Amino acid sequence: MIRLLFAALLIAFGTGAWAHAALTKSIPGNREVLAASPASIHLKFNEKVEAKFSKVSLEDAHGKPVTLGTPAVAADDPYALQTPVTGPLAAGRYTVRYRVLSQDGHVIERSFVFTIGTPETPTP
């Protein structure tokens, strides 16, 4: 009887991915070198994240914040957060910082970098 009740609860709430969110892909990618400024920052996680309580920020190579739009769940992917880049970014290295709320209530903070223009250092 008890197990039946739990089975019902499992079905009711679904068993989707609810725990520590992990970034599975980003556009731009971690350390990717782009030819031009991206229009948005796309973060795909291994589970849904609570967009309302998540933050994405961008810093240039000198640590100066770059203004971004408000992160929202991507229209075509409920596991992805899409944050518009409001203006064209100049060439250089950028750090994306994200603070997302997993569906188990835990907050995850991570960062990654990408470069616009030239590679990090020329290949000899």
Place this chain on the structure above:
Amino acid sequence: MIEAYAAGARALAALCGAYLIGTPLFLLRAGASDDPAVRAWRARLLRFFPIAALGLLFALLGLLHAQASGVAAAVADLALTRDIASSTAFGRIALVRLGLALLLVPLAIGCAVRAGDRISIAAVAAMLLAAVVVGAGPLSGHAAGTDVATVLVTLHVVHVLALACWIGGLPAWITLARAAQHDHDGSIRAFAAVAMTRFSRFALPCMAVIVVAGSLIALEFVDDQGDLLGTRYGRLLCLKILALLAVLAIAHRLRTRWLPRLDEPADLDVHADGVRRTQREALFAVVVLALGAGLAQTTPAIHDQPHWWLPWRLSFDASAEVPGSRIAVLVGAGLLIAAAWWAALGARSGRGARRGIGVLGLAGLGTAAWGLSVPAYPDTFLRSPVPYLTLSIDQGRRAFAQNCVACHGTGGLGDGVLASTLRRPPADMSAPHTALHTAGDMYWWITHGMPEGPMPGFGSVLDDEQRWDTVNFLRVFSQGFQARVLSPRIVPRGPWLGAPDFYYATADGGRAQLKDLRAVRAALIVFTVAGDPRSLARLGALRSRADPRLAIVEPTSPDVWQAYQFLTRTLADRGAPDRLDLPRRHAEFLVDRFGYVRARWLPEDDPTHANDFDLDAAVSALAEEPEILPPPDLHLH
């Protein structure tokens, strides 16, 4: 502080829930009795029901508030808590649990005021409701976020319910034993003997479920010894296992030594002894619950960075390089077998024999562990924060060329110009043992230098990212020498070489990443030579294939070739000893859909194409092959 608040709330909820579940279960197992002493005992137990129900309600409220505070990184106000409760998945589950806990309160009050000869329907209903509240917890816990969520959540639900059934019955057991202890006319002792024996029979499978389900859950969140001893999650888990072992030992003694004595003529001291032992068991049980609450609030070990605190670790592969290690392992195994044989012969009946078996077993374990041990450092089990990307490998190659070649040589073979001046020869990076060291070992050596060796630390020269880049480079460089056996023929069921990841431009002008093809299709990575008609013709022929099971990937970024060229050494051509790179031109790598390099074709070694890929056969074989190894980690470990 917020984490401690949340863990405390979880622990209180677990304790109250356990009481509400375990007490009625014990009463059900005990059966009915109209004995006044038994009635008084039952009434006393049920009197605490409203307190437990209120405790559960407030603990769940506290947990929700603690989680909201975690989001705010400060004490959350009412508005934020309400917002999180109404607009997040875990908040909605918390609201459902709170609603059910609220319903429990009047039920629990009803139980308290209507305690009679037998357990009431209200108490059973309260027990079931509490079970739903407790069992719903894992729906928003760690287990639900894994790839095998359905299985793990079910295991977790079963685990917490079995814990609640067993721990929640202990107060009833203790109070009944205490009542029997003071029962001079013997009216309650017979009832107690039956009730405890029945509960003990019920608790045994509960224990088995707790241990089996808990072990399976732990295996999902703990990867290796570094996770187990080097992370907070792992250490809490170890403490929980130790506390559980203590509980099992006490429970075993109660079951095998104490329970049979209840059938003997009245002896009040028996019950006094039982009370003492069960109180001890209950104390450890509370510790188990509290540690479980702490685990639920702690980042799982596989998502954390282990910091190793022992000067050695156990490794079957790496210890094979240490002279005498295998002999020690064999001797240790022999001692363990001898101890097991001695025990099986029944010699354990005597105290001296038991000690002998224990000493022999410990000596066996110690000897085997010594044989398997290799040096370790605080960073040994660190997970690289830098992905295993060709960009990183290329940067690592540059860092190596700038800082390491004076000793390790321009070709990385340990023959640099300073090598002969050093009291200990520098490591040959092409040697197979390089791959036996963890990425963390290498990171530690690059940062701090080799202990008892001439290599200095580069922690002040290279930043954190550059040091991990160097580790990534050393991994592919070393694997390149093992990859000399690669050929155009795949070895069925033989993946071992993880393909370095990279970004590339797609034919439609978009951007993609090699790992995007995982679990989708195999990939043929083709490195062409600009302006070489044969190379370009080959690419054209490959492009014209229309096989949905195979993606043709044409990386053009120099870093991709710089990394993959290390995988072009052959049995006939190790490459020049004074160069890291190889002067190869066209090369093709077949990568299976799990991310492993499975075959390679180098036209310079096969000008007549006599030994070219049989792509149709290879792709068919790879498409039919099941997952043999998990996909290679995108971060070295």
